[in-house]
Amino acid sequence: MLRVVVLGAAAGGGVPQWNCGCPVCLAARTEHPELRSTQASIAISADGDHWFLINASPDLRQQLIATPQLHPAAGKLRHSPIAGVVLTNGEIDAVAGLLSMREGWPFTIYAHAKVLAILKTNSVFNVLSETNVRRRPIEQDEAFEPTLPDGSPCGIEILPFAVAGKSAWYLEGEAHPAGDTGAGDTLGLRIRDQATGRFFYFLAACADVSDELKSRLKGAPLIFFDGTVWRDDELITAGLGNKTGQRMGHIAMSGDAGAIAALAGLDIDRKVFLHINNSNPALLRDSAERKMAERAGWQIPADGTEFTL
Template sequence: MKIRVLGSAAGGGFPQWNCNCANCDGLRRGTIRAQARTQSSIALTQNEQDWALVNASPDILAQIRALPGLQPARAIRDTGIASVLLMDAQIDHVTGLLMLRERNSPLPLYATAQVIEDLSRGLTVLGALEHYCGTDRHLIDPGTAFTLPHLSDVELLPITLSSKAPPYSPHRQDPHPGDNIGLRILDRASGRQAFYAPGLGELSAEVESAMREADVLLIDGTFWREDEMIALGLSKKTAAEMGHLPQSGPGGMIEVLDRMPAARKILIHINNSNPILREDGDERALLHAHGIEVAHDGMEILL
């Protein structure tokens, strides 16, 4: 089974359209060593023709153009996107669904009941799609493994993450299991597994166990410092208040990953402010010394 990183940036992408931080400005001017990145999403396949998207970012059209396999051209109208699995109802993970409205059949959609509710009553993406292709909805439950028809040898297990629902959620101040999930991806043929969690604010016993069992970790790389956004004048919120565990500092993601036996440890969902985007920076060198990779658009992982 193959995992393809469609987008490796956090919300807004890199560079972010309205940001002139040192990273975004430096990339535009060509004065730093860094790569542009689209917003976070991955795709899974067994046969290179049928793909499951995990999240549908606002950059989905650019991501489709970058991966010819998502357009296998078997008919006058065709797509390699066989299904979409949503990790949460955040704007940067779901609004790409609207770009798939020209399908000639209902879009197979896998999500928790909480995410379906948020996209029906808060950000009404699903209501809009019903006027176009429609959706074929499949409820998934944290703690209950399932398979997809086109990924029959792959077992997927949603795992509850501790975080808030989006601001537009009807239960924003009343968190429920299923608002945000991580995903264990088990290839039954090889016995290898990955754990994907682009947003991770704290480690529960269940999450830590899933991380310890994984051969590949694709994990929250949003911020380098707890006060990163505040120090740069970009926000008044800390990383924790935004639902993310920073890489540096006591108890940070570097310390967490140091105790994990995974063969590959990869940071994904990287905010435009994060210094690890600079390929020749001290922060990137420190990650390298700890055996930690930084995801980039187009990265491929075989399980």
């Protein structure tokens, strides 16, 4: 059985964002604390004992405290059930939490060579000694099976694939550490339990739903999909920023070319939005936007929500 725990569902900065007084953040601080959410990441396991993180958010320490499945085993001075971390991009949202895992416990980082190059050229990540923390490159369209700390197979197959996106925003205008080597900065994942054959898809960032992506996702039992903004110009019209969703590498939920319309009619059993920005009105449970998303079969999860396949 494949188990999935949503550690966080919010986009960068979480909800409430530290310096934001928008309607969602204000409500989360005051009368609606249930709106609070940490930055997007999930944990997966095939046996319930060994877990792999998909992305390591800046809120990872808080997420681990809140998730009993990821606590050290009783009676052990040093222990973690986390056997590895799979990175789908090099954004701060996805990699900063690695720095909270620097206390000398072995695990493996799995990431595309372009993302590993970002970690290698930033000396702050040297606190993750490669004696304990191995870095394994993964390739697009080449399935791999993460291993447990003793080197044995974990029972989960992961297939990375390219999706429309962009390099980390902090690299804009800079030379990429891996050079101009094509795709690899933004990956989607198909995650499959080898014992049962059950699978799901994870796409924390996606700028466009192509016909190829529709074909890939058609009939999936479960997808986690980029829900950053409701409207492409949301941040601009709200006075919270000067970039569109597309400019940041994220498709909008709504609109003729948005995720809800693009993924309709594909017989996907469960559809879950994550990486949801604090500006997104769909976070408000009584909003028209939330009702539209739910009528279309989409779920917006709370931190700690667990799925099984």
